[in-house]
Structures are given as structure tokens and as C-alpha cells.
Amino acid sequence: MGSSSKARSDYNKFVRKKVLVLVILCAALFALAIFAIGQGSAHVSISEIFKTFIGQGEPRSQTVVVGVRVPRVTTAILVGAILAITGVVMQSVLKNPLASASTLGVSNGASFGATIAIIVFSAGIQNSTSAANAISVTNPFLVSTCAFLGGIGATIIIIALSRIKQVGQQGLVLAGVALSAIFSGASTLIQYFADDVQVAAVVFWTFGDLGSTSMKEVLIILAAFAGAFIFFMINRWNYNAMENGEETAKSLGVNVNLIMYSTMAVAAFATSIAVSYVGIISFIGLIAPHIMRRFVGNDYRFLIPVSAVAGALLLLGADSFARLIIAPIILPIGAITSFVGGPVFLWILFKGAKRK
Amino acid sequence: MINIKDINFSYGKRDILKDISFDIQDNKCIAILGNNGAGKSTLIKCLNRIIPVKGGVVMVSGADLFKMPRNEVAKNIAYVAQKTETSRVTVYDAILVGRKPYIKWDITADDKKIVDDVIEHMDLEDFTLRFIDELSGGELQKVMLARAMVQQPKFLLLDEPTSNLDPRNQYELMKRVKHIAREHNISVAVVIHDLNLALRYCDKFLFIKDSRVFAYGDHDIMTPKIISDVYNMKSDVIEHNGIKLVVPLPDEPYELTHGDGHGHGGINVTSNEHVKEACNS
Numbered sequence: 090m091g092s093s094s095k096a097r098s099d100y101n102k103f104v105r106k107k108v109l110v111l112v113i114l115c116a117a118l119f120a121l122a123i124f125a126i127g128q129g130s131a132h133v134s135i136s137e138i139f140k141t142f143i144g145q146g147e148p149r150s151q152t153v154v155v156g157v158r159v160p161r162v163t164t165a166i167l168v169g170a171i172l173a174i175t176g177v178v179m180q181s182v183l184k185n186p187l188a189s190a191s192t193l194g195v196s197n198g199a200s201f202g203a204t205i206a207i208i209v210f211s212a213g214i215q216n217s218t219s220a221a222n223a224i225s226v227t228n229p230f231l232v233s234t235c236a237f238l239g240g241i242g243a244t245i246i247i248i249a250l251s252r253i254k255q256v257g258q259q260g261l262v263l264a265g266v267a268l269s270a271i272f273s274g275a276s277t278l279i280q281y282f283a284d285d286v287q288v289a290a291v292v293f294w295t296f297g298d299l300g301s302t303s304m305k306e307v308l309i310i311l312a313a314f315a316g317a318f319i320f321f322m323i324n325r326w327n328y329n330a331m332e333n334g335e336e337t338a339k340s341l342g343v344n345v346n347l348i349m350y351s352t353m354a355v356a357a358f359a360t361s362i363a364v365s366y367v368g369i370i371s372f373i374g375l376i377a378p379h380i381m382r383r384f385v386g387n388d389y390r391f392l393i394p395v396s397a398v399a400g401a402l403l404l405l406g407a408d409s410f411a412r413l414i415i416a417p418i419i420l421p422i423g424a425i426t427s428f429v430g431g432p433v434f435l436w437i438l439f440k441g442a443k444r445k
Numbered sequence: 446m447i448n449i450k451d452i453n454f455s456y457g458k459r460d461i462l463k464d465i466s467f468d469i470q471d472n473k474c475i476a477i478l479g480n481n482g483a484g485k486s487t488l489i490k491c492l493n494r495i496i497p498v499k500g501g502v503v504m505v506s507g508a509d510l511f512k513m514p515r516n517e518v519a520k521n522i523a524y525v526a527q528k529t530e531t532s533r534v535t536v537y538d539a540i541l542v543g544r545k546p547y548i549k550w551d552i553t554a555d556d557k558k559i560v561d562d563v564i565e566h567m568d569l570e571d572f573t574l575r576f577i578d579e580l581s582g583g584e585l586q587k588v589m590l591a592r593a594m595v596q597q598p599k600f601l602l603l604d605e606p607t608s609n610l611d612p613r614n615q616y617e618l619m620k621r622v623k624h625i626a627r628e629h630n631i632s633v634a635v636v637i638h639d640l641n642l643a644l645r646y647c648d649k650f651l652f653i654k655d656s657r658v659f660a661y662g663d664h665d666i667m668t669p670k671i672i673s674d675v676y677n678m679k680s681d682v683i684e685h686n687g688i689k690l691v692v693p694l695p696d697e698p699y700e701l702t703h704g705d706g707h708g709h710g711g712i713n714v715t716s717n718e719h720v721k722e723a724c725n726s
Contacts, residue, residue, distance in 0.1 A: 094561070095570065096537070096561065096564055096565075096569075096570045096573040097557065097561050099573060099574055100535075100537045100573055100574065103535065103537075103574055184530075326542070326545050326548050327545075329534075329538070329542050329545070330542050330545045332530070332532045332534055332542075333526075333529055333530055333531075333532075333539070333542070333589075333592075334526060334528070334529065334530040336490070336495050336524070336526045337524070337525075337526050337529065337530075337589075339493075339494070339495045339515070340493055340495060340519060340522070340523065340524035340526075340602075341519050341542065341543070341545040341546060341596070342515045342516035342517075342518065342519030342520075342545060342546040343515075343545070344515060382533060386533045386534055386535065386538070386576070387532045387533045387534050388534060388535075388538050390551075
């Protein structure tokens with residue numbers, strides 16, 4: 090019994106390490122959030138930020154903090170978390186390390202929806218009040234709705250196709266690639282016949298923008314995050330069981346198909362909401378889970394919450410970088426995550442290959 | 446007691462299993478034998494509903510398995526697949542997931558106690574924090590067996606558990622399986638190709654041929670005649686130091702198999718019906 094209790098205490102130590110990773114990430118996120126709220130064209134000190142939180146700040150910092158920075162920072166945190174947790178569970182149920190929102194055609198579907206809104210329904214127009222914000226969308230509600238419908242539509246098509254003909258996990262990924270190509274081709278065709286301003290508005294939308302959400306939209310994104318997070322956490326033991334293959338999972342009482350389709354539907358729904366408000370932001374759903382798999386392994390009890398915080402940290406970090414590096418110009422966030430995320434992903438990949 | 450009655454399965458119009466019926470007593474280990482493609486793996490996947498049967502009944506201690514929710518099935522039957530997909534998961538976590546059918550929201554102290562006991566029982570204490578994607582084939586198979594054990598099943602299904610193991614690990618694993626059946630009062634069904642491993646550690650033998658049960662019985666049915674009928678291969682069944690062995694003779698023409706019916710240098714040929722028949726004719 091002695092050695093067995095040693096095995097248990099070793100394991101408990103190992104679990105505590107994972108909890109520690111989560112605590113450290115949360116602390117880092119909190120610190121970065123405070124930093125991001127304070128920094129910008131109008132500097133707000135830390136003490137002033139806390140005063141503002143309890144309603145005792147100056148009117149000027151009240152406007153900056155509550156009106157501008159907090160919505161932006163919480164949007165970054167929530168969208169980063171959504172992209173990361175949906176990435177991690179899609180990689181699990183599709184048994185594909187490259188699975189993320191874009192794998193199922195969600196991103197391209199959403200782009201297509203936004204393209205339709207801006208060009209066909211004329212929701213985008215030039216706005217020349219500032220150089221950094223030359224083009225904006227005049228009817229964000231319409232664009233968001235169309236983008237959401239595009240994203241969720243892509244997923245519904247894929248799930249419906251795979252239900253009619255059981256194509257399996259690899260088939261689903263390939264169907265996602267095909268559908269992405271169809272949507273991006275369709276978007277290009279529509280853009281080809283549009284005028285310059287409309288095309289610019291579409292391109293601007295696809296760059297991604299975390300600064301256009303108000304508190305009302307933040308609450309909608311929060312609801313999407315909370316729903317998805319709870320759903321994934323309820324299923325964490327199912328994902329753990331699926332790590333040893335479909336047959337073993339079934340023998341452990343897991344309804345593999347139900348888990349796969351419901352997970353994808355929830356993931357697509359949550360990412361469609363996120364993407365519809367902020368545009369296309371890639372790589373967070375790949376990088377956050379892959380870094381965290383190295384720290385906590387493939388135990389979804391920890392991997393899901395830890396990835397959520399890591400995704401939030403990455404997107405908030407990228408957004409702060411995009412805002413502050415050549416302030417007052419704000420670089421497009423989608424381009425930053427891809428430009429910085431790509432090399433980081435390659436580094437993870439080849440470092441991982443060497444370890445094997 | 447496991448009662449299996451009239452299991453049928455087909456891919457489209459091609460019958461894979463037809464009217465398969467047999468019983469397994471508690472604490473007995475049976476070997477499921479037959480050619481490649483005979484339907485052995487399909488049979489054990491049908492038994493725990495990994496693939497849906499076209500008809501038949503499986504009773505575990507009097508309870509009808511096909512009428513249970515999937516989670517209840519998992520409390521009654523554990524299964525170790527032929528190939529296990531590995532990932533970055535520790536041995537402890539890989540075993541702990543065997544408690545999945547019992548977990549409501551999260552694991553309890555009881556679950557951990559059961560895992561600890563199995564880890565101790567299977568001598569895995571030094572492995573608990575190793576990642577399963579870094580284990581050898583033998584170690585991984587032992588971990589998968591441990592995972593099946595924490596399911597606390599009444600019926601254990603193993604699909605070619607020894608196929609990737611070296612000889613020593615093959616014997617150790619099968620010895621452990623037999624021990625588990627006896628110690629925990631579990632019925633075990635093993636799909637296996639090595640007739641000698643089967644003879645050594647299994648109590649009964651189920652031969653499948655042409656989608657049907659060809660023969661089912663204890664050691665007495667392991668005869669050259671049945672082996673020849675099932676595998677289309679000549680063999681001797683001999684006894685060496687009290688251990689019954691099958692000696693495959695794939696190359697020897699039928700008539701030349703030491704027609705006198707006596708042993709090879711001190712090895713006593715106990716049963717060789719084909720040889721005897723050949724001599725008589």
C-alpha cells in the first residue's frame with residue numbers, strides 16, 4: 090500500500106502543478122488587462138483605473154476606461170478564450186491537430202456573409218474622419234448578422250452532409266476545406282463586381298477589429314463564451330475517453346457521434362458570434378491549445394480552462410501590441426495574430442518534432 | 446455467467462457472423478480463434494455494442510445487455526482494443542478514465558482508491574506519471590488492461606492483446622489475464638492467434654469458421670483435425686513436460702507427418718487423428 094500511496098501523492102503533486110499553471114496564467118491575464126486598460130493615447134494610471142472601477146474616477150478617465158478600454162479589453166479576452174476553447178475541443182473530436190474554427194469553414198463562411206452585407210446590402214461606406222480608421226462599416230448590426238449566418242450556415246451544411254453520408258472525422262475536415270474554398274471563391278467573385286470602397290470595407294472587416302464592440306455586444310460574446318465553456322466542461326471526461334480512440338471511447342459508454350456533432354455545433358455557434366463582431370482572427374485557436382498541451386498534457390479537465398486563459402492572454406497581448414507599437418495607428422489584429430502566430434506555430438511544431 | 450445467443454452481423458449482404466451462440470462461466474477465460482477475416486474482432490465488438498448487431502442476445506448475469514443504456518453496458522463489459530491510440534496523457538490519467546461510466550460530475554475519492562488498488566495490483570506504481578505515448582508496447586497493453594479493470598466489469602473483452610508484444614510479454618500478459626479472471630471472478634473472451642498461448646492460459650476455445658461457431662469446448666477440442674479444418678494447416682498436438690502444445694507443420698505433406706504416430710525425440714505425440722487416419726488408409 091505504501092508504494093501505491095506514493096503513486097497517489099506523486100499524482101496529486103502533478104495535478105497541483107496544472108492548477109498552478111492556471112493560477113499563473115490568470116494572474117498574468119489580470120496584469121496584462123490592467124496594463125492594456127491604462128495604455129493608449131490617453132494614459133490612465135493604475136490607481137486611477139481602480140478608482141474608476143469603484144466609480145470614484147475623474148470623468149475623463151471614466152469615459153476612457155469604461156467607455157473605450159474595458160469593452161475593448163474584455164472583447165479581446167472573451168474572443169481569445171472562445172477561439173482557444175473551440176480550437177481545443179475541435180482538435181479532440183476531429184482527431185486533427187490542425188482543427189479550429191476555420192477548419193469547418195466557419196471563418197470563410199462568416200467572411201462570405203460579411204461580403205454579402207457590405208457589397209450586396211451596401212452596409213459599408215467610406216468615413217474619412219481619421220487616417221487610421223479610413224473606412225468603417227455603417228451598419229455593423231447587418232454585417233454581424235450576415236457574418237454569423239455565414240459562419241453557422243457553413244457548419245450546418247457540413248454537419249448535414251456528414252449525417253447523410255457518414256464520412257468520419259477525416260472526411261469532415263476535408264469537407265471543411267472544400268466548403269472554405271467555395272465560400273472564399275464566392276466572396277472573391279462578389280468583390281470582383283463591387284466598387285473600390287466596398288471592397289476596401291470588406292478587406293477592412295476581414296482584418297479584424299476589437300474596438301467596435303459596445304458593452305451590449307460584449308455581453309452577447311460573454312454569453313456565447315459561458316455557454317460554450319460550460320458545455321465543453323460538462324463533456325471533459327468524454328473528450329478524455331476519446332483520446333484512446335473511438336472504439337475505446339464507445340466501450341467506456343461514450344456516444345461518440347453525439348459528442349462529436351454537438352461539440353462542433355456549439356463550437357461553430359460560439360465562434361460565429363465572436364467572428365461576426367470582430368472579424369477574422371486566426372491562429373489563436375491553434376496556438377493557445379498547442380502551447381498548453383505541452384504544459385498540462387491532453388487532460389481536458391485542465392486543458393479547456395487553461396487554453397481559455399492562454400487564448401485570452403494571447404489575443405489581448407496581440408491587441409495591445411497592435412495598438413501601442415506605432416500608436417496612434419492601430420494595426421489590424423487579424424494580420425498581427427497571423428504574422429506573429431505563424432512563426433510561433435512553426436516553432437512549436439518543430440520543437441515538438443525534435444522531442445519525439 | 447455470460448450467455449450469448451444467436452448473434453448475427455452482416456456488412457450489406459455479406460454475412461460476417463451467423464447465429465453465434467455460446468456461454469462463458471464466471472472466472473473462465475475463453476479464446477476466440479479462427480482465420481484472419483473470420484469475424485473474431487467483429488464478434489467481440491458486437492458483444493459490447495461498439496458495432497450494432499443485426500440480431501441476438503447477450504445476457505450478463507441475467508441482464509440483457511442490448512436493452513441497457515450505453516453507460517450501463519460500460520459498467521458490465523470492458524474492452525481493450527487491438528490498437529490503442531496514444532496521446533500526451535499520463536498513465537494515471539489513462540487508467541482513471543476507466544472510471545468514466547461511473548463519473549457523474551467529477552471523480553470521487555472512491556474512484557481514486559479503485560485506481561490506486563489496480564495500479565498496485567498490476568505493479569504499475571513506478572509508471573504513474575509516465576506519458577503513455579512514451580511507453581513500450583508491453584507497458585501500454587498493461588496500462589490498457591488496468592484501465593479495463595477499473596471499469597470493474599463482469600465481462601472482459603480483449604482483441605488480440607498480444608499481437609505487438611515480444612514472447613515474454615505475451616506470456617506475462619496472458620498469465621495476468623488468467624489471474625484476473627480467477628481473482629476478480631470475471632469472464633474473459635480473448636481474440637488470439639497464438640494457439641499455444643491460448644492452450645496455456647485459456648479454459649475454453651471457440652473456433653469460428655465461415656461466419657459460424659465451428660467448435661467450442663475445453664482443451665480436448667484442440668485437435669489436429671479441428672486445427673486443420675479451421676486453418677487449413679497440418680499440425681501436431683503434443684505434450685511436453687505436461688504442457689500441451691500445438692506444433693504447426695505448414696510445409697509437411699500430409700502423408701509424411703511421422704507416420705508412426707510416436708514422438709520426436711522424447712516428445713510424446715498425444716493426439717494426431719490425421720496421422721492415424723492416414724496410416725489406416
